Amino acid sequence: MSAALLVMALRDPATTAALDAAGWNSLIAMARAERLIGTLAFRLDGQAVPEAVRPILADAREDAAREARQAIWEADRARAALAPIGLPVILLKGTAYAAAGLPAGRGRFIGDLDILVPRDRIDAAADALIAAGWEWVKEDPYDDAYYRRWMHELPPMIHTERDRMIDVHHTVLPLTARPTPDAAAMMADAVLITDGLYMLSAEDRVCHAVAHLLADGDLQGGLRNLWDIRCLLADVDLQALEARAARHGIAPHVRQAQRLAAAIYGAGARLTLWDRLVRARLLARNGWGQETRKLLVFAFFVRSHWLRMPPLMLARHLLTKWRKGHRPQ
Amino acid sequence: MRHSLTLRIGPATFRIGSAWALPIDQLKRLYADYPDVEGAIADFTVRLQPTSAIRRWVRPSIFITGDHGLADAAPMSLAHGLLAAEMGMNLQMALGWRRHLLLHASSVEKDGRVLVMTGESGSGKSTLAAQLGERGWRLMGDEFALLDLDSCAILPFPRLVSLKNKAIEVIAGEVPGARMGPLLGATAKGDIRHMVPRADAVARMGEGGMPALLLFPRFGSGPAERPVGQGEVFMRLTQASTNYVALGEPAFAALTRFVAQVPARAIDFPSGEAAIAMVDRVWSEIA
Numbered sequence: 289m290s291a292a293l294l295v296m297a298l299r300d301p302a303t304t305a306a307l308d309a310a311g312w313n314s315l316i317a318m319a320r321a322e323r324l325i326g327t328l329a330f331r332l333d334g335q336a337v338p339e340a341v342r343p344i345l346a347d348a349r350e351d352a353a354r355e356a357r358q359a360i361w362e363a364d365r366a367r368a369a370l371a372p373i374g375l376p377v378i379l380l381k382g383t384a385y386a387a388a389g390l391p392a393g394r395g396r397f398i399g400d401l402d403i404l405v406p407r408d409r410i411d412a413a414a415d416a417l418i419a420a421g422w423e424w425v426k427e428d429p430y431d432d433a434y435y436r437r438w439m440h441e442l443p444p445m446i447h448t449e450r451d452r453m454i455d456v457h458h459t460v461l462p463l464t465a466r467p468t469p470d471a472a473a474m475m476a477d478a479v480l481i482t483d484g485l486y487m488l489s490a491e492d493r494v495c496h497a498v499a500h501l502l503a504d505g506d507l508q509g510g511l512r513n514l515w516d517i518r519c520l521l522a523d524v525d526l527q528a529l530e531a532r533a534a535r536h537g538i539a540p541h542v543r544q545a546q547r548l549a550a551a552i553y554g555a556g557a558r559l560t561l562w563d564r565l566v567r568a569r570l571l572a573r574n575g576w577g578q579e580t581r582k583l584l585v586f587a588f589f590v591r592s593h594w595l596r597m598p599p600l601m602l603a604r605h606l607l608t609k610w611r612k613g614h615r616p617q
Numbered sequence: 618m619r620h621s622l623t624l625r626i627g628p629a630t631f632r633i634g635s636a637w638a639l640p641i642d643q644l645k646r647l648y649a650d651y652p653d654v655e656g657a658i659a660d661f662t663v664r665l666q667p668t669s670a671i672r673r674w675v676r677p678s679i680f681i682t683g684d685h686g687l688a689d690a691a692p693m694s695l696a697h698g699l700l701a702a703e704m705g706m707n708l709q710m711a712l713g714w715r716r717h718l719l720l721h722a723s724s725v726e727k728d729g730r731v732l733v734m735t736g737e738s739g740s741g742k743s744t745l746a747a748q749l750g751e752r753g754w755r756l757m758g759d760e761f762a763l764l765d766l767d768s769c770a771i772l773p774f775p776r777l778v779s780l781k782n783k784a785i786e787v788i789a790g791e792v793p794g795a796r797m798g799p800l801l802g803a804t805a806k807g808d809i810r811h812m813v814p815r816a817d818a819v820a821r822m823g824e825g826g827m828p829a830l831l832l833f834p835r836f837g838s839g840p841a842e843r844p845v846g847q848g849e850v851f852m853r854l855t856q857a858s859t860n861y862v863a864l865g866e867p868a869f870a871a872l873t874r875f876v877a878q879v880p881a882r883a884i885d886f887p888s889g890e891a892a893i894a895m896v897d898r899v900w901s902e903i904a
Contacts, residue, residue, distance in 0.1 A: 309658045313632055317662045320684040340630070340658035347715040354865060576618050576634050576664055577684065 290580070291511060291573040294318040294328070295552050298515065301331045312341055314575030321577035322511045326352035326395030352395040356386040359398040362452050363387055366403060367484040369420035373412050377485055378404040378478045380457065380496060384487035385516070392519035397512065400444065400453040404475060404488075407458035414442055414456065422447050422454060430608055438463055438597070460499045460536075462596045467503050469495065469536035490523040491532040495542060498533075502541040502566070506585075506592035510570045511552075518549040618664060624706075625654045627763065627774040627822050628716065631706050632659035636666050636673050640698030647699075647777055647798050647813055661685070661709035665701050668692045681705045685712035697801050700809055703777060710761055710774070711859040717763035717772060718868045721857040724762040724771055725754035730829035731771040732900065733762050733879070735857045738806070741836030744784040745892050747812060751791050752893065756818040757826075766867045769874050770825035775818045777811040785810045787889055830903050831881040832896070839885030840895060850881045 293315055297304050307315065319325040329348035337345065359382060367377045380402035385393030405413045422445040426432065435443040441457040459471035474496070478486040488496055497520060501513040521529075533542035548566060550557035559567065569588050572581040579585055593602050618634030620641040625631075635641050663683040667673040677695035681704055690708075693701045710719060722735035723746035732754070734742040743759040750756030757773035765772055777798065780788050785808060789797055798811035833845060833853070845853075854872055855861045861868050880903050886892040 309656055312658045313662065316658075317632075317684060320662075338658055340660075343716060344660060347713075350715060351863070354863065577662060578618075578664065578666070 289314060289575045290571040291318050291322065292571055293575070294322065294324065294573070295511065295571070297328060298324065298331055299553050301335050304332065304335060304337065309338075310575075312338060316341070316344060317575060317577035318573050321573060321579075323397040323509060324512050324515065326355075326397060327512070327515060328395070330395035349395065352397070355398045356393065356396075358452070359383040359401065360387050362401045362447075362450070362454070363403075363485055365420070365447075365450075366401060366417070366454060369416050369422075370405075370413060371484065373409075373416050375405055375409060375413055375416070376478075378475060379481070379485055379487050380404055381516075384481070384493070385519075387485055388481045388487055390519065391522070392516045396516070400455050402455045402457060404457045404471065404478075406472070406475060410442060410456065410458050414445070417445055417454065417456070421449060425453065428612075430612075434605070460496055461503060466595065467499070467537040467541070469499055469538060473535065490520070491525070491529045494520045494524055494529055494545075495533055495536050495538060498542050498545040499536070499538055502545055503538055503595065506589040507566065507569050514545070514549055514552060514570065517545050518553040521546065521549060618666070622648075623654050623657055623659055624648055625652050625657070626706070626776045627758070627772060629661065629710060629714065629774070630654060630657055630659045631661050631663055631709065633663040633702055633705065634665070635698070635702070637677060637679075637695055637698060639695060640665055640679075640702045643699040643799065644702055647811060650813070650816065651819055661706070661713060663702065663705035663709060665698065665705060681708065683709055685709050691805065693804075697804050697809075699798060699811065700779075700801050700804055703779065703811070706776065707760060714763075714860060715864065717765055718864060718871055719858055719860045720762045720764060720854060721760070721859070722762040723759045724757040724773070725749045726757055726771075726773075726826045727754050727900075729826050731757065731762075731826040732830050732832065732896070733771060733828050734832045734834050735762075735854065736834055739781075739836070741784075741834050741886070741889075741892065743778060744780065744787065744836075744889060745834055745896070747778045747780065747784075747788050748791075748889055748893060749896065750778075750815060750818060751788075755821060756814045763825075764828075764871055764875060765825065766864070766871045768825075769827070769871055769878070771828050772825040773818070773822050775814045775822050777813060780810050780812055782807045788812055828875060828879045830900060831879050832899070833881070833883040834892060835883065835885045836892070837885070837887070839887055840891050841885040842895060842899070843883050845881040845883050847876045847881075851876045 297315055319328045325348045329345040332345055363379055363383050370377055379387055382396050382398035383401055425444045425446050432443055440459045440462050441455050444453050444455055446453050460469040474488055474492045477489045479489055481487050497513060497517045501510055533539040547557040547563055551559055569584050572579055572585055574580050619636060620638050621634045622641050622644055623632050661684050665679050668678040668680045672678040678692045679701045680692055681690050681701050683705055722733050723742045724731055724733045725746055736742045746756055746759045756775060758775050759778040761774045763772040763774055792812055796813040801809045882899055884895050886895055
């Protein structure tokens with residue numbers, strides 16, 4: 289079994305009418321494992337579902353509503369913390385979708401608060417956040433040095449009272465990655481959501497989501513990211529998107545994401561061999577919610593590091609992490 | 618997963634999968650008299666899986682997870698597989714249950730009225746509930762009491778009672794062997810042995826009752842008894858709840874009503890017999 293069951297339910301909710309109890313158990317476990325249960329719950333709103341499924345979906349919708357409320361409050365607190373130094377808050381990913389009421393935000397799981405600030409203001413932003421009650425999560429000097437030297441974001445910070453994390457990004461991909469999206473252009477074209485909170489333009493929202501899914505990540509949680517992309521694509525001008533993707537150096541990635549979104553969540557698309565591998569990785573989940581296709585998953589994990597770092601640096605990094613007891617799943 | 622079982626406990630249904638037969642066989646024996654819900658749609662999936670591929674066979678080691686899990690959960694030996702399954706179900710409830718306010722408390726019922734007992738692990742609330750359950754009370758649960766957000770009733774969650782260390786001897790002396798699980802020695806919490814609740818506790822597991830008394834038992838000193846103020850009760854119950862924050866305003870409203878309506882006492886007791894005498898006395902006072 290693969291997550292094909294889950295993507296079919298998201299693509300065409302009416303297909304769930306044919307599910308038996310075992311099918312529902314698989315669907316629910318997969319949706320929870322991929323953190324798509326809230327999205328699924330909203331997609332199935334209004335569908336006839338078995339009695340036992342109804343409270344599960346109702347709980348998921350309630351959880352999503354609470355998460356959105358908390359996320360928007362965190363965004364507002366970050367706005368208040370950064371206003372004194374004149375930094376506007378540009379929201380990325382889930383919090384932006386929720387704050388702006390975009391379809392991609394409906395039922396979406398929201399983890400940390402992700403914001404984008406200019407690279408030359410990053411230390412000032414960190415100081416302002418610390419003054420407002422956030423603190424560094426990791427005390428590990430290797431990780432700290434690693435983030436500061438090579439990554440696209442500061443090490444994560446957590447609020448001492450509210451226990452919520454913030455990721456302060458200064459660009460889109462790690463500095464070591466081969467494509468280098470133009471973060472300054474993204475910030476310049478950011479659009480106002482509501483007082484003091486901004487998000488990326490419609491085209492940049494797609495570019496940002498694609499960069500994370502295909503140019504960087506090991507595709508963990510990829511089905512959810514691809515669902516975001518499927519929803520975000522509805523708001524873009526396709527020609528403007530092509531031009532924007534080219535400017536950010538990720539045109540092939542954006543085209544691949546469009547093909548995958550159409551193949552998995554839409555009307556279908558002609559896939560390359562490479563697309564098929566990515567699709568197989570994205571669907572690597574069984575009816576107990578466990579990851580399957582371990583070799584393929586591991587290959588993508590290795591690839592994600594390969595893309596981030598030159599080989600010697602990668603070897604040194606993996607050795608250091610191994611010694612500290614870190615193992616890939 | 619290779620071995621599996623579906624269980625219903627109170628309002629919640631669990632689908633439990635295991636890489637090994639042992640924990641599922643033990644669950645099947647101890648939950649034999651619970652409703653047969655094989656193949657039902659479950660609220661939660663629990664998984665007992667090897668911590669790594671080799672640990673399925675060589676010195677088997679269980680990673681407890683499921684719909685909800687903790688990445689840093691300590692691995693457990695296969696010999697403690699029954700405990701792992703119980704912990705897996707508790708984990709789903711603690712992290713995922715949203716339909717009632719979940720209180721880390723034991724509860725027993727008499728004449729439709731419920732006695733709720735809350736306290737830290739080791740306070741004696743489980744043992745006391747198990748003993749009362751053998752003495753004319755209906756055991757509703759030893760771990761979680763479910764507070765209904767609309768009616769403010771307490772609903773049962775009568776899973777197996779988990780007895781620890783010295784409590785094992787005390788209870789095993791009063792309960793037929795067929796209702797006792799295997800002795801699980803040297804777990805992270807010492808020796809553990811599970812007890813199957815009496816048949817009435819299982820038969821009436823869908824039936825709640827209105828809370829009439831809240832106790833904060835503490836084993837090891839006394840006997841002493843003191844009333845507990847509403848402010849303290851409220852704070853201690855928010856700490857004893859895993860989903861108070863997630864449920865938001867309805868939980869605040871329900872807990873406020875609970876605290877205003879239910880008298881509360883802290884009781885310290887040196888022995889189980891002393892505790893039962895104190896419970897009987899306080900219960901007759903508030904009746």
